[in-house]
Amino acid sequence: MNELTEGRPGQRLLMMGNQAIARGALEAGVSVAAGYPGTPSSEIIENLAGVAAAAGIYVEWSVNEKVAAEVAAAASFAGLRSLCVMKQNGVNVASDFLLHLAGGGTRGGMVLVPCDDPGALSSINEGESRHFARLLEIPLLEPGDFQEAKDMIKWAFELSEQIGNLVMVRSVTRLSHASGNVELGPMPDFRPKARFRHTGFILDPRQGAVSSAPVAYKHDLQQQKLEKAQDAFENALFNTYTGPENPELLVITASACNLYCREAIEILGLSDRAGLLKLATTWPLPNNLVGRYLEKTGRVLIVEEVIPFLEENIKILAAELALEIGAKTIHAKRDKTLPSVGEMHPDHVIAALAKIFDLSYEAVSADYTEKAGLCVLAGAPGRDLTFCPGCPHRASYWILHNVLALDNREGFVCGDIGCYSLGMRETGYFSLKTMHAMGSGTGLASGFGKLGPFGMDQSIVAVSGDSTFFHAVMPALVNAVHYNADITLVVFDNSGTAMTGFQPHPGLETDAMGQSAPAVDIEAVCRALGAQTTVCDPFEMDQTRDILLEKVSGKNGVQVVIMRRACALSPARRGRPEYEMYLDPQICIGENCGCNKLCTRVFKCPGLNWDDQNRCARIDEVICAGCGVCASVCPAGAITRKKRT
C-alpha cells in the first residue's frame, strides 16, 4: 500500500517530515512538482514521483534548481498548482529567476519548499533560505512540527492564490528527515485544466503577459500582495501561544526550534513562568500579534536557526512599538545568549533558560560525564566518512593521486559537489584542493588554466559527477574550451545522483516517474563542445592510470576523461559482488609492503582489515563488496580475485 495516496482521512501515520510535505501537496491538489536532488529535501520529490501515475500528477527532477523553478512556474501560469523543492543552496541557483517571478506574480498556487541544513549535516555550508523570502518580498511560512509540515503546505497554496504570488515554506533537516505522527486529510477530486491565458490587456494579472516589468508598477503591486499576506498572518491559527497570561519571559521561536523550546521549558519546570510564542508566519511578521505578546512582558528570548533573522525583525518591531509597549530586554544571538553557528538543540535552550532564570541544571552527574568522556577518548576511535566498499570513486581517486604524483608538478584537483566531495578527506587521499558550489570545480579550473603566462606550471584537474555535469558544469566547460584553458576534466560517471539516493538525471534513460526518456550522452556532449574525450573504467586501474597520465601531462587545451562505473550501491550492483576475494596471509608482506601495509594504511578500503595478531591484512567478509580493485593495488600479489558466476 502506498500511504501517500491511499491513507484515509483521519488516519494517523508515522511520517517523515518530507513525506508529510508531499502528502500536504497532494491534499492541496498539486498538479506539477519539480526539484533538484539535495539533502535534506530529496524525499519530497521522490515520494511524489512514486505516486505520480496514481495521483495523476507530473513530477520531474529538473536539470538544476533554476529550471525546476521555471518548470513549476509554467504550471502556475497555466492555472495549475505547482510545487518546487530544493535544498538551501538550490535557492541561490534559482534566485535569478525567482526574483523576476516574484516581481511578476503567479496564477495557480505556487509553493517553494527549500530545506535548510543548519549545522551542515549534509552540506558544505549552513546558508539560509529565509533571507531570500525577504529579498524576494514573498511570504515565508515555517512549520513547527510534522502535522504542520503537511497542513501548512495546503494553506500555502491557498495563500499563494489569494495574493497571486509565490509562497515559501521553509523546512530544516530536523523536520524533513525526522518523523512524527500526522493525521491525514482528504484528497481532492478535482484538477483544473491547463491553459495559459495571454490575450487580455498586457497588464492584466490573469489574462495578460507575465513579467516583472514595468518595474515601478509591478513592484508596488508586489508589496500590496505582501501586505495582504501579512493581514492574513495576523489571524493564522498556526501561530500559537502556550503559557501564563503575563509570563516573566516570552520565548519566541519557529520551525524545529519550537520542539526544543517546548522540551526545555518542560524539563526546567518553567511552564507557569515562561510563555512560548511559536510563529508559523515569520516574514513578514504579523506585527499586531507579536506586539500584543511583547506587551505582556519585559523580557524576551528568541530561539531560531541559524543567524539572527527572526531576532532582527522582532527588534525592529519592538523599536517601532517602544513608545506604546515599553522597552524590552531581548536575549538571543546578538547578545551571545545563544550561538549563531550550527544547529540548535534542547540543551542550548535549557542553558539559556537556566541562565535567564538563574537556575542550576545538571543533565547527569559530573562524575558520570567525566567517566563516559574518558571511555570515548580511550575506546571509541573516530569515524571519518569514507567511500563505500566497492565505490568507484576510491579507485578513481587512487588513480588520480598516483597520476599527479607521477606527473610531479604539484598538480591539484578542483572539487565539486557529490559523494566525491569526500576526495577532500583521507578516503580520497586528500586529492581535492578546492570545493565550492555546484560546477565551481570546472569554472575554477578554467581560470587556473589561463594562469600559465603568469608562471603557473602546475597540472590542473577538475572533477565532476554525472548529475553535476548537467547541473552546472556544462557552461564552465564551454568557457574552458572557448578560452583554450589547459585542464583535464574527470567526470565520475556512476550512473545516477548517488549522494542523495539515485535520483535519475538527464544522462539516464528513465525519468523521475520511472518512464523511459531520451538520455543525453555526456561523452557526445563533451565532444560536441570540442573537448578531447576518452571513456575509461576506474576498475581497470593500470590502463586508466596510463591514459590519465598522458592527458594530464600534455599541454593542449581541454581534455575530458569520463570514468564510467556504476556506484556500489546502485540497484544494478548492490548485493551482487562481482568477485570472490582471497587474501593469502602467506604471501602478504604486511609491514614490509609498499610504504608499509599499502592496502590498509594507504588505500584504505573498509573491506580490508589489518590483523594485528597475524601481522597481515585480511578481507572483512561482512563489508567487502567484491569489486576486485584491491587485487591490483597489492604489489605482492597476495590478494586475488575470482569472478563469481
Next chain:
Amino acid sequence: MAADAKLPGDPYNLVITGVGGQGNVLASRVLGNIFTQQGYRVTIGETFGASQRGGSVMSHLRISETGTWSPRMPRGRAHVIISLEPTEALRVLADYGNPEVILLCNTRPVHSIAVISGQARYPQQDQLRQWIGDLSARAWFLEATRAAMEMGNPIFANIMMIGALAAADILPVDKDSFKAAVSQIMPEDKVAANCLAFDRGGQMLLKKEPGP
C-alpha cells in the same frame, strides 16, 4: 510486555546507534510503527547524511502518550540504547547515557578508516564490555551479526536487536505488533525472514545474563 502496558517513562527515550549501512533507519522505522499502531505519539530524529559512508549514525525515538517531542534528545535522557556496533555505544553513552540506562549491544566491531589505516587502535572486546557495563544499569552483549550471517545476511542484525528488546520485557513490543509493523513497510516476501530474525534475537537475549 503486553501491548496495553504503560510506558515506564514519558517521553520514553530510545537510541538506536551504529555505523552507516547497518540498518539503523529501518530499525527505528519498525519500532516507530510498532508504537504508532498502539496509539502512542512517536517522534524520530535521525542523523543519516552519512548513512552509507561509514559514519556514525544514530536515531532518537521519543515515545509518548501526550504529544510530539524534540527529534533531538536532551543530554543524559536515554532510557534504552540499542547499539549495532560496540564503540558507538560508548559515544552515545557519553552524550545521552546515565546510570539508569539499559543497553543492548551487538558485539561485532566495524573498523573505521582510522583503525584500518593504523592511526587508531580498536579496543579489546573485554575492555569495551567493562566500560559499557560501568556506564549502564544493565547491558546485554549479543552476537547478532554472527547469528545474522548464519541466516544468510548480516543486515538482519538490526531486526535481531529489536527481537532482543522485546524479550528484555521493558517496553510494550511483542511478536504480533512487530509483524504488523514490518508488514506495513516491507514487501510481503520479506516478512517471514524478518520474523525469524526477530525470534532469533529474542532467544539470544533470553539465553544470556546481562553483563560482560
